[in-house]
Amino acid sequence: MKILATIFTSLTLISLQPNVEEKPLKSQLYVLNHEQVLGTSLELKIISTSETEVYKAEQAAIEEINRLSNILSAYHGHSEFSRWMKSSLNVPVKVSKELFEVLSLFEQWKRQTNGALDPSVAVASKLWREAALNQNLPTKSAVQKAIFQMQAKHYQLDLTNLTATRLDLVPLVMNSFAKSYIINKACDAALAAGKIENIVVNIGGDLVTKGGERDLVYVTNPLKNAENDAPLAKLTVMNKAVATSGNYRRGQQIGKNWYSHIIDPRTAKPVGQIISATVIAENAIDAGALATAFNILSLQESKLLAEKSGAAYLIVTREGKIVESANWDAYVLAAEVEETPVVARSTYAENQKMWDPKFELTINFRLNAIEDNSHRPYAAIWVENEKRESVRNLALWYRKTNWIPDLRNWYRIHGERFKADKDNYASVTGATRNPGSYTLKWDGKDDKGNYVPQGRYTVIIETAKEHGTNEIIRQALELKKTPIKAVSAGNVEVAAVNFEFGKRK
Numbered sequence: 001m002k003i004l005a006t007i008f009t010s011l012t013l014i015s016l017q018p019n020v021e022e023k024p025l026k027s028q029l030y031v032l033n034h035e036q037v038l039g040t041s042l043e044l045k046i047i048s049t050s051e052t053e054v055y056k057a058e059q060a061a062i063e064e065i066n067r068l069s070n071i072l073s074a075y076h077g078h079s080e081f082s083r084w085m086k087s088s089l090n091v092p093v094k095v096s097k098e099l100f101e102v103l104s105l106f107e108q109w110k111r112q113t114n115g116a117l118d119p120s121v122a123v124a125s126k127l128w129r130e131a132a133l134n135q136n137l138p139t140k141s142a143v144q145k146a147i148f149q150m151q152a153k154h155y156q157l158d159l160t161n162l163t164a165t166r167l168d169l170v171p172l173v174m175n176s177f178a179k180s181y182i183i184n185k186a187c188d189a190a191l192a193a194g195k196i197e198n199i200v201v202n203i204g205g206d207l208v209t210k211g212g213e214r215d216l217v218y219v220t221n222p223l224k225n226a227e228n229d230a231p232l233a234k235l236t237v238m239n240k241a242v243a244t245s246g247n248y249r250r251g252q253q254i255g256k257n258w259y260s261h262i263i264d265p266r267t268a269k270p271v272g273q274i275i276s277a278t279v280i281a282e283n284a285i286d287a288g289a290l291a292t293a294f295n296i297l298s299l300q301e302s303k304l305l306a307e308k309s310g311a312a313y314l315i316v317t318r319e320g321k322i323v324e325s326a327n328w329d330a331y332v333l334a335a336e337v338e339e340t341p342v343v344a345r346s347t348y349a350e351n352q353k354m355w356d357p358k359f360e361l362t363i364n365f366r367l368n369a370i371e372d373n374s375h376r377p378y379a380a381i382w383v384e385n386e387k388r389e390s391v392r393n394l395a396l397w398y399r400k401t402n403w404i405p406d407l408r409n410w411y412r413i414h415g416e417r418f419k420a421d422k423d424n425y426a427s428v429t430g431a432t433r434n435p436g437s438y439t440l441k442w443d444g445k446d447d448k449g450n451y452v453p454q455g456r457y458t459v460i461i462e463t464a465k466e467h468g469t470n471e472i473i474r475q476a477l478e479l480k481k482t483p484i485k486a487v488s489a490g491n492v493e494v495a496a497v498n499f500e501f502g503k504r505k
Helices: 051-072 080-085 097-112 119-134 140-151 175-193 284-293 299-309 401-406 408-417
Strands: 028-037 040-048 155-158 163-166 198-203 206-211 215-219 233-237 241-246 251-254 257-260 274-281 312-317 322-324 359-366 378-384 390-397 427-429 437-442 455-464 470-479 484-488 497-503
Touching: 028 051, 040 051, 051 080, 051 097, 051 175, 051 198, 080 097, 080 163, 097 155, 097 163, 097 175, 097 284, 119 140, 119 251, 175 198, 175 206, 175 241, 175 284, 198 427, 206 284, 206 427, 233 274, 241 284, 241 427, 274 284, 274 299, 284 299, 299 312, 359 455, 359 470, 378 408, 390 437, 401 408, 408 455, 470 484, 470 497
Parallel strands: 215 427
Antiparallel strands: 028 040, 040 198, 155 163, 198 206, 206 241, 215 233, 241 274, 251 257, 274 312, 312 322, 359 437, 359 497, 378 390, 378 455, 455 470, 484 497
8 A cells, every 4th residue: 555545645846946947847736735824724736837826826826815805805994895884875876897796606606596695694694603602592582583674685686887786784605605716716816827737726625627637536435524534435526526524623613503605595593404515516605505505495496506507416315325416426536445454463462452443543633823924834743653663644635746855754764665646635625624734543553554453653753944943743542441631832834632532423
């Protein structure tokens, strides 16, 4: 088994010199990761023969994302959208082409989904956030008031004069379309700026791929959504958009119950029947809108809506039922036949008790936000036994391969086995994550797929920056058949790390 077949990897390009003369090279894949972009994570995957051209494409994409965020963001008071929201009622306001387009898209999709998508859902979202703070469900009268407010017409558009007129004071949010709109525009900007052959722009699990290459995309399993959990499906797509929406990463806990952040504007209540919907469509707007709508609509309504655009989808219900469109299989990668792991008893002493397959170790951590530097650090996460022998790689995140030796401890052990292979750089589509937050799991198997004995193991998290620091966290854990929890202090790059060992959930 190749080492990278079982670990999560990324190749990111930074500190490039665009003015350096380059000789033509063969096409290579570059994967560039940023945190704190539109409130989540950004991944750019670019194929090109030139690092200089990759640098141009990356810069163009980032600049376009920032430009459009300054127009469409509902979270920044200086954005054009925020300023428009503060404008006087019944007074036409000249707006940018981009803001007009997104407001128009909301009107179109509100009609197409019979009200399932509505920017005024901000009213109900605020209601449920306050309910979570107070730990009390909203009253029936509060819910009815929210429905009444959302049913009104909130703005009037004039295409001839490119104006938008606010008709009431109801709060609006642009989330459903702003991110999808920005992804597509950033992709086009990158293609126009650099001589590149293919690009994938992935913001928070929604992505667009354009060019002459097929991209491998993993669909996150909503029931097992750690970074290194097995995907629900493996797809290959080219010149398509893929989006996923679900309730498993964001929402509100009220009492013993979890309520989705996705709310049906028609009822002002969080949805619960669908836990994840993944859509493949011709463009990012359609994919993002449908993925959100499919969490709200009935299965039959979703099927009819998808058929109108030719979109493919995979929906997971609350009961765990998987519903696929008739054309979904056209994008699914053929399943690989895997050998069943066999415990190599001869490797261990006869009196050693083997790992209980019912148990797993979960590792939760967050990368620190560093001002003026959104690039993710190089990081390696692995497990060693009491003899300080590496038994399992859990993750390897890096940028340019020539800087991997900066992960000194990991490279000393694994450097000779390391080999970059673009087939390992799968994109991932899943519900939007919080920026910098990651979860990894260890199922008790070594790199060969065999279970290890119970006992004392050390989890090691090593981070490095080009020409910068090298940080390491070591956490020893006694992993037998007793649930345990532990917290390790963080460092410059990583906040405190939480370890939890127990039965699989």
